[in-house]
Amino acid sequence: VETKLPAVGTTIFTVMSALATETGAVNLGQGFPDFECDPKLVQAVTGAMERGLNQYPPMAGVAALREAIAGKLQSVYGHSYDANTEVTVTAGATQAIITAILAIVRPGDEVIVLEPCYDSYVPNIELAGGTVVRVPLVPGTFRPDFDRIAAAMTPRTRAILVNSPHNPSATAWSREEMLRLQELLAPTDVFLISDEVYEHMVFDGQPHQSAARFPGLAARSFIVSSFGKTYHVTGWKVGYVAAPAPLTAEFRKVHQFNVFTVNTPVQHGLAQYMADPQPYLQLPAFYQRKRDLFREGLARTRLRLLPSQGSYFQCVDISAVSDLPEAEFCQWLTREFGVAAIPLSAFYGDGFDQRVVRFCFAKKDDTLRAALDRLARL
Numbered sequence: 001v002e003t004k005l006p007a008v009g010t011t012i013f014t015v016m017s018a019l020a021t022e023t024g025a026v027n028l029g030q031g032f033p034d035f036e037c038d039p040k041l042v043q044a045v046t047g048a049m050e051r052g053l054n055q056y057p058p059m060a061g062v063a064a065l066r067e068a069i070a071g072k073l074q075s076v077y078g079h080s081y082d083a084n085t086e087v088t089v090t091a092g093a094t095q096a097i098i099t100a101i102l103a104i105v106r107p108g109d110e111v112i113v114l115e116p117c118y119d120s121y122v123p124n125i126e127l128a129g130g131t132v133v134r135v136p137l138v139p140g141t142f143r144p145d146f147d148r149i150a151a152a153m154t155p156r157t158r159a160i161l162v163n164s165p166h167n168p169s170a171t172a173w174s175r176e177e178m179l180r181l182q183e184l185l186a187p188t189d190v191f192l193i194s195d196e197v198y199e200h201m202v203f204d205g206q207p208h209q210s211a212a213r214f215p216g217l218a219a220r221s222f223i224v225s226s227f228g229k230t231y232h233v234t235g236w237k238v239g240y241v242a243a244p245a246p247l248t249a250e251f252r253k254v255h256q257f258n259v260f261t262v263n264t265p266v267q268h269g270l271a272q273y274m275a276d277p278q279p280y281l282q283l284p285a286f287y288q289r290k291r292d293l294f295r296e297g298l299a300r301t302r303l304r305l306l307p308s309q310g311s312y313f314q315c316v317d318i319s320a321v322s323d324l325p326e327a328e329f330c331q332w333l334t335r336e337f338g339v340a341a342i343p344l345s346a347f348y349g350d351g352f353d354q355r356v357v358r359f360c361f362a363k364k365d366d367t368l369r370a371a372l373d374r375l376a377r378l
């Protein structure tokens with residue numbers, strides 16, 4: 001058959017998780033926690049099931065959850081979203097992103113992505129008939145290069161996708177960078193799809209610079225987040241999109257026909273659980289401690305540490321350890337040293353190889369120590 005996505009194969013996350021399972025390696029590849037979520041959250045969800053909340057919810061999401069999300073966005077970022085017309089509950093961030101793209105990108109529209117980028121963005125744009133315009137983040141630092149972004153903008157530019165804190169590089173945009181973006185987009189009609197799934201994992205006392213904090217960005221943004229990341233439940237696949245009412249209306253036209261609605265009892269459980277802000281307010285400290293434990297161990301190897309400002313990822317430069325290309329290095333590390341990682345080349349359209357690989361530290365301390373024991377032999 002003539003395929004719509006000829007370049008797309010199995011995702012690197014699936015490939016590396018399968019190899020980790022096959023070889024019995026410690027899996028620091030695919031990003032997901034190996035520890036349990038808060039039992040109170042499980043009780044809130046099972047309680048909703050027991051109360052019979054098991055049929056279709058409203059198309060846009062359970063009202064109490066949309067109100068809890070709007071309340072959080074107001075209290076944390078100071079931007080008020082109308083829970084009825086500006087917040088939509090989605091089947092994870094993945095569905096939020098493709099739905100936003102399908103809602104706004106018309107055939108021939110250009111969409112800017114900053115590489116390295118999460119692997120779903122490019123196929124999503126292609127499925128919408130859009131043209132992908134790739135702009136590299138600065139090699140080595142992964143900071144946005146505003147001259148290059150400006151140079152990539154044309155009258156056909158419809159949207160730009162930004163992800164901070166960033167998967168895979170673990171950088172987080174500064175306030176100055178967000179202001180630069182706001183200034184750059186000000187004279188245009190370009191939409192911003194702001195992938196903020198790691199919004200509650202920013203370290204070293206820095207605030208998360210949500211697009212919601214910047215009125216000129218919020219007015220043109222689909223802000224995307226994921227409860228899977230925030231509450232350690234990646235398998236539940238529930239997230240949300242916040243966007244101004246006219247954008248939300250377009251979003252929901254697509255949403256009602258690609259999922260229609262999202263898991264009812266999980267939404268009720270999340271709404272109840274969100275009443276307490278502590279779980280997300282404590283998340284930076286929770287992950288910063290794991291980051292530091294992991295970095296201390298890695299510092300004793302010949303892997304060179306890159307900064308980790310946010311997310312649950314830690315990147316390392318492998319050049320002092322091996323001459324292998326990143327992808328082969330990850331296979332070799334998994335098979336010979338029993339630790340799975342993800343090559344950054346998987347996040348570039350042309351497979352750009354800069355000798356950097358990504359580890360996920362959303363793991364029990366014992367798992368991180370077991371991985372570090374193995375990496376110490378490198």
Ligand code: PMP
Binds near residue numbers: 167228
């Ligand atoms: N965006 C980024 C940057 C991610 O890392 C992930 C998680 N892999 C997603 C989106 C998708 O999130 P979800 O699991 O909620 O669909």
Ligand code: GLN
Binds near residue numbers: 032167
């Ligand atoms: N977001 C996760 C990661 O980057 C994986 C999600 C997936 O497997 N698609 O590792």
